[in-house]
Amino acid sequence: MDTGGEIYDLAIIGLGPAGSTLARLLDPGLKVVCLDKKSDEAKTSFKKPCGGLLAGDAQRFFASFGITLPLNVLVSPQIFCVRTLDVRSGLIRHYQRFYLNMDRHRFDLWLRSLIPHGFEVLGDVRCTQVRREGGTFKVTYVKGGEARTLSARYLAGCDGANSLVRRSLFPGHRIRTYTAIQEWYEDEHDAPFYSCVFDAALTDCYAWGLTKNEFFIFGGAFPQKDSRERFEKLKDEVRRFGFRLEHPVKREACKVLSPATPFEIITGGGGAFFAGEAAGFISPSSLEGFSWGFQSAMILSEVLNEGLKQGLSAKALHRRYFLRTLPLRFKLTLKMLKARVLFSPLCRYLIMRSGIASVKLRR
Numbered sequence: 093m094d095t096g097g098e099i100y101d102l103a104i105i106g107l108g109p110a111g112s113t114l115a116r117l118l119d120p121g122l123k124v125v126c127l128d129k130k131s132d133e134a135k136t137s138f139k140k141p142c143g144g145l146l147a148g149d150a151q152r153f154f155a156s157f158g159i160t161l162p163l164n165v166l167v168s169p170q171i172f173c174v175r176t177l178d179v180r181s182g183l184i185r186h187y188q189r190f191y192l193n194m195d196r197h198r199f200d201l202w203l204r205s206l207i208p209h210g211f212e213v214l215g216d217v218r219c220t221q222v223r224r225e226g227g228t229f230k231v232t233y234v235k236g237g238e239a240r241t242l243s244a245r246y247l248a249g250c251d252g253a254n255s256l257v258r259r260s261l262f263p264g265h266r267i268r269t270y271t272a273i274q275e276w277y278e279d280e281h282d283a284p285f286y287s288c289v290f291d292a293a294l295t296d297c298y299a300w301g302l303t304k305n306e307f308f309i310f311g312g313a314f315p316q317k318d319s320r321e322r323f324e325k326l327k328d329e330v331r332r333f334g335f336r337l338e339h340p341v342k343r344e345a346c347k348v349l350s351p352a353t354p355f356e357i358i359t360g361g362g363g364a365f366f367a368g369e370a371a372g373f374i375s376p377s378s379l380e381g382f383s384w385g386f387q388s389a390m391i392l393s394e395v396l397n398e399g400l401k402q403g404l405s406a407k408a409l410h411r412r413y414f415l416r417t418l419p420l421r422f423k424l425t426l427k428m429l430k431a432r433v434l435f436s437p438l439c440r441y442l443i444m445r446s447g448i449a450s451v452k453l454r455r
Contacts (some may be wrong), residue, residue, distance in 0.1 A: 100212075103231050105187040105219055105257050108140065108370025109150075110205035110385035111250030111286045111433060115211055117393035122400065123446045124211040125242060125405065130200060131216035134452035139346035141274055143302055144196035149397075151385035153390075155384055165199045166192065167305050171286045179291040179329050181441050185450040191286070193304060214218065221258040222247065229363065246406070247364045248392065250385075255370035260356065267356045267372045268299065270297055271319035272348040272379075274311020275340035290434055291329060293438040297350060297379070301335060310337055313348050313379060350376040352428065354421045359414045363406040367392050369436070371422060377431040384420065391416045 102121050104111050107128035115126050144167075174189045174294035207213055214235065221232040229247040233240055249257030258265060289312070291299070299312025306336070310330075314322045327337050349369055351357055357372040359365065368385030369372070376383065392413055399409045433439045444450075 098205075098243070099228055100167060100242065100244040101400070102246045102248060103127065103242065104248045105215070105222070105231070106249070106251030106255075106370065107204045107207075107215075108200055108250060108252060108368065108385065109203060109382050110252070110373075110389040111248070111369070112200070112207060113386050113389035114248055114250060114367055114393050115207040115213075116203075116389060117209075117212075117397075119397045119400075120208050120210050122396075125232065126207065126211060126213045127217050127219055128204065128213070128215050128331065129218060130197070130204070132201065134386040141311075142194055142196040142198065142310070143274075143300055144188060144194045144304065144380060145197065145302070145380075146192040146199075147378075147380050148190050149380075152192075153383060153386040161194075162202060165194050165197050165202055169193065169284045169303060169425075171284065171303070172284070173453075175285050175287040175356075176444065177287060177289045177330070177333055178437075178440060178444055179289065179326075179333075179337060180437065181444070183441065183444045184333070185444050186453055188451050189286075191301045192373065193302075197408065219251070219256050220444045223262070224255050224362070238268070244361065244421055246396070246409075247378060249360070249364060249366045249370045250368050250389070252369050253349045255366070256322055257364060258366060259372055260276065261364050261437060262358060264310055265356075265358050266354045267349045268376075269316060269349055270313040271316050271347050272293075272307050272311060272313045273298075273319060273323045273343070273345045275337070275343045277308045277337060277340055279308040280310060281308055281334075287335075289326070289330060290435070290440060291326055292435075294326050294329075296435050298435070299326055299330075301330075301419070306424055308336070309339070310335065311344075313350070317344075336365065346377055349367070349374050350431075351424065352376070354425050357417075359410065361410050363410075365396075365410065365413060366440075367394055373417075373424065375424070376429045377434055384424070387420055388417060391420070 104126045208436035217233045217235040287301040289299040297313040343358045351372045367388040374381040395413045
């Protein structure tokens with residue numbers, strides 16, 4: 093089924109932090125359609141596997157717009173200390189951090205609720221095809237078991253690590269990818285905590301453990317080959333450090349990006365734009381993507397709002413977006429350098445051994 097001769101100015105695929113922020117900041121005079129996997133029905137909706145921690149940079153972004161979080165987005169407890177564990181050396185240090193502990197699904201739905209009412213929002217849909225045709229983009233999606241197609245002059249891919257838009261329009265582009273796996277357990281620990289776990293024998297990235305309401309989440313990012321086996325081995329390793337990981341109530345998995353060089357970041361071309369993790373804007377040192385999604389979406393909204401009014405070509409719009417995201421690329425390059433230090437077993441051992449910047453717990 094085709095939606096007819098109607099052509100949107102812009103179609104946004106994915107309404108996570110990047111997509112919802114882009115839609116919220118666009119000129120309300122534009123004709124915009126937004127497509128999202130999630131539905132309001134929590135039990136059946138797609139949910140992004142995520143630790144759900146809002147870091148300081150993301151908090152500053154909200155502060156710059158005077159936006160406050162609703163109470164129902166937050167969960168208990170709010171933790172101010174990260175217990176960092178290096179499995180191979182056995183070293184444990186604690187570092188002060190200022191994260192907000194959230195329910196990721198409710199957070200995404202709240203962000204989506206901020207989109208102007210004049211834009212069309214299609215929830216609980218699955219995009220199946222994106223293609224260029226006759227000077228426009230054709231987006232095929234399934235809703236309620238029925239396939240439909242819409243047309244748009246421009247396209248914004250905000251659909252995460254496994255972006256359909258990126259795979260369809262730029263099939264040769266590659267960004268370093270890990271498999272993130274996490275399990276939920278009924279929390280049996282003596283006290284709530286947030287932990288960051290390193291095990292160089294099983295992953296050159298990291299793992300995490302986090303109390304969230306009455307549950308404890310344990311997960312990690314692993315090389316795609318043998319990721320499940322690596323996850324199970326890591327669970328065995330951390331049990332001797334007091335992690336209680338018996339009888340998971342659910343398991344989640346997804347792809348997560350960790351760009352190795354600034355050249356892996358893709359902002360788009362030919363009328364298609366990328367923001368957030370779909371573009372590769374995600375920290376390789378922490379896998380934090382909220383702040384990068386917010387910032388890249390804000391820049392893209394400014395470029396489109398200004399450029400479309402000025403009648404700029406798709407090529408000129410893309411060039412402007414590329415240039416304005418150069419500061420983000422520079423910051424991300426610094427994060428790549430930080431990751432090389434952080435994930436180096438020797439460097440990490442020396443840093444943790446020194447105790448620099450760590451917090452001494454008082455019992």
